[in-house]
Amino acid sequence: MRYKYQYIIGFIVLLGVIFGLRLMTENNQFIYTLSGWFLGIGSLGLLGSLYMLYGKELWTFLLKSKDIWLILASLILMELLFVIKNVDHLYLTYLFGLIISLFLWVIIYLSIPKTYAKIFCVFTIIMFGSYVIGQDIYVRIFHDYFTFKEALTLREGVESGQSMYLFNWLHPVILFLMISTVWIYLKNMVVTHVIWNRQIARKITTSFLMVFLLIMLNAKIPEPDQTDLVSDHYLYQTVYSRQRFAERFGFFHLMGRDLLDSFTPRWHSKKDIFEINQYFESNPKAYSTHDQVGLFEGKNLIFILAESYDESILDEVLTPNLYRLKTEGISFSNHYTPVFQRTTSDSEFIFNTSLIPSIEDGPTVTVFKQNSYNQSLAQLFKDKGYLTQAFHGNYKEFYGRHIIYENYGYDAFYGQDELNLTPETGRFDHIFFDAAKDKILPTDTKFMSFIITFAGHSPYTEEHDVAHTHIDFVNSIYPNDDPSINYYRATQVELDHMIGNLFSSLEDKNILDDTVILLSGDHYPYTMPQEVYQSFTGITENHLKQRGNLYLWSSDVTPITIDTLTSSYDILPTLNALFDLGGDPTFYVGNDAFIEADRYVLFKDYSYFDGTNHHFLYDLKETSDQSRKISDLYQIYKKILRTNYFK
Structure with a gap:
């Protein structure tokens, strides 16, 4: 020995x-x-x-210990089936990470009383099997893994994903494994239990520490000039990318780590506040002084967040009012709308605050809905004496909008119930607008109205009532295109009808010349079958799919196309300058689109696009001044949310 x-x-x-x-x-x-x-x-x-x-x-x-054999075989098989289907790369640390997670499970199983061990075993099998199926569905729709923290928005996720389930071979196989394992275990297995002594504890501890050492030795470490994001240790600590975590430490390990994270609070300290203050003092931004400052001062603003609007379907005949917004106003042709974890609600967050949504801590709209956002778009308009209101055809409690919009600074949020709409009529943008237009367009005060459209939401099939209404019109113009594309087009025809009604109402109320219209999509139609979307647009790279749209329309604006690289983060700083709102640009991630500034688009996976190249901060061979600056930016704005900095 x-x-x-x-x-x-x-x-x-x-x-x-x-x-x-x-x-x-x-x-x-x-x-x-x-x-x-x-x-x-x-x-x-x-x-x-x-x-x-x-x-x-x-x-x-x-x-x-036949019971342990059975459970480990079932867990490993479910793990491997998921990995084969969904994971592109595996690293050596994956082997050690999987071993140590299964090792920990066995230790817990052997240590607890037999009655509880049975419950623990059945719970694990059902939990992991459900986790595998759930993640497989989520990956297909959202191209990412969910976290248990998103249970806070489970209702919203289920409603958003309705009619998007597609059957595949993995699900019945996992269900069979779950059911058969639980049945065999409960019917035939004797629960193994260990009475711990010093010798057993020494062997278990030695083995555990050895495997843990192997993970540490083989984990990727940053070179002297690289950021912490390169480090696998940082990845393990923060789980900022669940896909990368699964590749490096195992999928079963990810589930356990995610469960632990869900019950572990995130702490912050006075040091975080000091670092934020120091960052802003070291990186001040000057107020804009260009000729466009104050161009729209004193005018009303209608901000339209267009659900899933993608410019690839813009058509002078099919969508004449969208075409009018683009061609008669200021069109930003190199604009990006980065898609974060909670998609629409995170885009709303960026539009309203020019801050980076939560990446590591769970859904922004639930975890940080009670934060103060006194530098927000609504608050700036409110401070100038505007009536600030938001509108949506769904119920206002969806994504907790009734809470977070109050903290954005809005005077009111009108949803489905407040506008006397039904779940069916609320889906039609033109019906929604007709019900809300007198509130959206008051004539006795200056106003900023934020409209969240609904018609463009998936599914893009005949089951979509709005799409079904307009599909014959679309097919008459595009008879040979893929049905998914045409049903998607049909949803945007409904948006176009609403915009046509908006123009007519502005004219009827004699406030057209006093009003600016801004339209930007919240994300590309990511729920559409990606092979269809890629074939239609010719775009296959994920970051390029997030190339969005931004139109600014006013009756006195000379039509112009701006090809400066912009993103969702830049909308607030740009409006701040054009309306001369007086907000301090230092606090914003983005920049006024009409000034000279460093330009980049920040994504949820700690990557950025500089207009030419797409850089992953965790995969850089060398760290440039720009990438280090952006890495610092991500860290500071994470701390801003955690500390409720603007309270």
Whole structure:
């Protein structure tokens, strides 16, 4: 036995030397890569030596513990089926991460009383099977993994995803595994239980620490000039990307880590406030002084957030009013609308605050709905004496809008119930507008009205009542296009009808010349089958799909196309200048579109687009001044939310 311990100690020393060599040769790519391979091979050797040390005892124990065999086999099979279908890359740390998560599960199972162990076992199988199916559905629709923190918006997620489920082979297989495993376990298995003693505890602790060491040794570490986002340790600490976490530490491990995170509060300190203050003092932004400042001062604003509007379907015949907005006003042709975790509500958040939505802490609209946002768009207009109101055809409690919009500074939010709409009529933008137009367009005060349209929401099938209403018109113009595209077009025809009614109402109330209309989509139609969308638009790269639209219309504006790189973050700072609202631009992520400034689009996966290249902060070979600046930006604005900085 002694020589086996010596063998393990020798392996650990060797791995330590290789690890140290790797740290010292980060600037030599060949040696760095070679040492990484040796480290991986050595880690597998250490794992083998652990088997040599405890393998015989382990097999003897497992042969007597058929219940553990059954559960581990079921969990591993469900894991592998999901990984095969949804994960593109796996890393060596995946093996060790999966082992350690299963190891922890076995320790818990063996330690608790038998009655509770049975409950724990059944719960684990049902939970993980449901998790696999749920994540598979979520990935297809949202191209990301959900987090348990999003249970706070579960109702909204279910309603948004209605009619978008597509059957695939994985789901019945997982259901069969779940049901058969639970049935066999409850009918035939004897629960294994261990009475712990010092010897068993030593062996368990030694094995656990060895596997944990292997994770640490093989985890990616940042080079001296790289940001923390390169680090797998930072990834494990924050789980900022669930996809990357699954690739590196295992899918079952992700579920356990996510559960733990859901019950662990995020802490902040006075140091965070100090760092935010220091950041703003070191990075001030000057007030705009260009010729367009005050161009719309004193005018009303109608801000239209157009559900799923994508300019690829813009058509002079099909959507003449959208076409009018684009061609008779200021059109930003290089505009991006980054899609964050809670899609529409996160776009609303960016439009209203020019802050970065929550990436690590759960849905912004639930976790941070009680925050103060006194530098918001609505608050700036309100401070200038405007009536600020928001409108939507769905019920106002959806995404907690009735709370967060009050904290944005809106005087009122009118939803389905307040406008006497039904769930059916609320989906029709023109019916919604007719019900709300006298509130949207008051004639006795200056106003800023924020409209969230509804008709453009998926599904893009005959089941969509709004699309069904306009599909014959669309098919008459595009008889040969894919049905998904035409049903999608039909939803945007409804939006166009609403805009036509808006123009007519502004003229009827004699306030057309006193009103500015802004329209921007909240995201591209990501719920459409992606092969259809990609074939129709010719766009396959995810960041380019998020190229959006921004139109600013006023009767006295000379039509112009602006090709400056802009994004959702830039809307508030731009309106701040055009309406001369007096907001401090230092606090905003974005910049006025009419000034010279660094331009980039920030995405939810800690990547950014500079107009030419798409950079991933966690995958940069070298860190530039710009990427370090953007990394700092992400960290500061995360702390702004956590500390409720503007309270």
